[in-house]
Every structure is written in C-alpha cells, then in structure tokens.
Amino acid sequence: MNWITYKERILTVIGARGLMWYVDGQATKPIPYALDAKMGKPVKPDSTPLTATETKELDNKIDEFYQKDSLVKQQIFRMITDRLLLCVQKLEVSAKIWAEVCVIHKGKTELVQIDLRHRLQDMRCEEGGDIKAHFGELL
Incomplete structure (x- = not known):
C-alpha cells in the first residue's frame, strides 16, 4: 500500500460524505442519561x-453517531491489510483507529523513501547499455 496516495484517497472519500469530524476526533458520542437506582429508567442530571x-x-443521536462512525471505519478497513485491521479493530472509535493507522504508516513511509532514494542513487546505466531500458527501470 502506498501510504501517501491511500491517505489522500481515504480522506477525500470521508470528506465527500461529510464525516471528517469523525476522523479528527471532533465528533463525540452523546452521553446517555444515568439510570434511576430504584426504577431503572433514565433520568436527567436533576x-x-x-x-x-x-x-x-x-437514542436517535446515539444511533446516528454509531452509524456515521461505522461508515468511517468501513472506509478505513476496506483499504488496509488484514494484519493491520487486527491491530486496530479493538479501538473504540474511528478517530482512534485513524490516528493509529497514521502512526504506523508514517514511520514506514519515511523508511521506504530513504531506501528508495538509496536505490535510485546506486542505479547506473552500464557502458554500452540500453539507455531506454535504464530510464524505464528508473521510472
């Protein structure tokens, strides 16, 4: 997976659905009311x-939160490996999942760039070699 293009694609899809608040953690789950100890029914703070x-x-607000959060999770889970999914699936909300995916891939991306830069610097077209093939290999 190419992290740079994946990140752009996923954020575009999530943004198009109006769900960016769920990725950046601004969307918060509504807090259910406390239950009355005697009756077992929800009561207000007073x-x-x-x-x-x-x-x-x-109930509708809580349902809406879970539905929209699940849409974001669905988009993230669709495009990550099963191995990564197993690492992040137990995190509560999509914002935490996204943050963890970012942390994992950001470090890998830097290592991949360094390795790629070294390999490109070491590539040479041999004397009398096919320059067209060499450029194709560089690409």
Whole structure:
C-alpha cells in the first residue's frame, strides 16, 4: 500500500460524505442519561425522569453517531491489510483507529523513501547499455 496516495484517497472519500469530524476526533458520542437506582429508567442530571420524546431523541443521536462512525471505519478497513485491521479493530472509535493507522504508516513511509532514494542513487546505466531500458527501470 502506498501510504501517501491511500491517505489522500481515504480522506477525500470521508470528506465527500461529510464525516471528517469523525476522523479528527471532533465528533463525540452523546452521553446517555444515568439510570434511576430504584426504577431503572433514565433520568436527567436533576433526577427528573425523561419524557418519551427526550429518550427517543437521545437514542436517535446515539444511533446516528454509531452509524456515521461505522461508515468511517468501513472506509478505513476496506483499504488496509488484514494484519493491520487486527491491530486496530479493538479501538473504540474511528478517530482512534485513524490516528493509529497514521502512526504506523508514517514511520514506514519515511523508511521506504530513504531506501528508495538509496536505490535510485546506486542505479547506473552500464557502458554500452540500453539507455531506454535504464530510464524505464528508473521510472
């Protein structure tokens, strides 16, 4: 996988879906209300019971968060190796997964660039060699 092109592609797809907040960690999961110890029903911070409408609104917000976060995870998981997927799959949210994928690949990208630069510097067209083939190999 070419990290530079992968990163650009994935961020473009996620941005086109309006989900960048999930990648950069700005989207936060709505916090469910506490449960009343006696009744086992959700209550507001002032201990008053929630109306059915308030409960439904919170449930919808939580569902929306999980759905959008899962869309981002889906995009990331589609294009990474199974090995990398196993390393990051247990992370809670897509922002943490993306951050870990970035850390892993950023270091590898620098090593690959250094290695490539060394190999290019060492390449020579032999005396009387095919210059066209040499340029093809350089490319």
